[in-house]
Amino acid sequence: MFKIVSNTLPSPLPPPHATDIQNMKLWPSILSLLSSPEPSLRKGAAWVCGTALQNNIKAQRAFLDNDGLRHVLTLLRDDPDKGVRSKAQYAVSGAIKHFPEALEAFAGMGxxxxxxxxxxxxxxxxxxxxxxxxxxxxxxxxxxxxxxxxxxxxxxxxxxxxxxxxxxxxxxxxxxxxxxxxxxxxxxxxxxxxxxxxxxxxxxxxxxxxxxxxxxxxxx
The missing domain is CATH 1.25.40 (Serine Threonine Protein Phosphatase 5, Tetratricopeptide repeat)
Known part of the structure; x- marks a missing residue:
């Protein structure tokens, strides 16, 4: 399971259980960490997103519905930390591969x-x-x-x-x-x-x- 503690990153399960994020309604908490002032938290949150999204259509759908794609695109473009940008790219890739609706949204977001x-x-x-x-x-x-x-x-x-x-x-x-x-x-x-x-x-x-x-x- 995932445990959310204030200002800390949830410990991730292996990707096959990533839909638990949606079942437990954790996407808003995870996505909020993408705006943390701490680079390590932004990086970790982007990594959790990217790992959850790999070949998981339910997670991709939930991520798109929670506006996660827009958040990680912003990090990829603007974050001053290379490590954060790298994990943001990982999340962007996981969000749009094998999911035409997300790819269409990606194009619409620039x-x-x-x-x-x-x-x-x-x-x-x-x-x-x-x-x-x-x-x-x-x-x-x-x-x-x-x-x-x-x-x-x-x-x-x-x-x-x-x-x-x-x-x-x-x-x-x-x-x-x-x-x-x-x-x-x-x-x-x-x-x-x-x-x-x-x-x-x-x-x-x-x-x-x-x-x-x-x-x-x-x-x-």
Missing amino acids: GYDVLGEVITRADDPPTLRKIIFLYNTLMAEDPATAPVLRDNGTVAKLEEVLGKFGEDEDMVEKTVRTLHTLLTQTSTPAPATLAASLRTLKAQHGDLGLTEKEWREFGV
């Missing part, structure tokens, strides 16, 4: 703009890496996501990531894979500057998990 801001700041590589991976996951679930990302300037943002993190092979691999998904799903040719960067990165890092056919689709 969620894609928030993710774009985090990518543009590029000051938190672990969270940046997770967002890029999330993009690819969302496009795999619903190809309608790709045009939204394209129209939000995501290609240019990801090209900037390649320029800033070209020595980080894992970051490059995730970014290149996401770019390939985005460009192919929207039938968008790679900009000339991107194709040139990709040639350099391929020479530096190898095939990065792409087939020769996929590289040719980039124009490389």
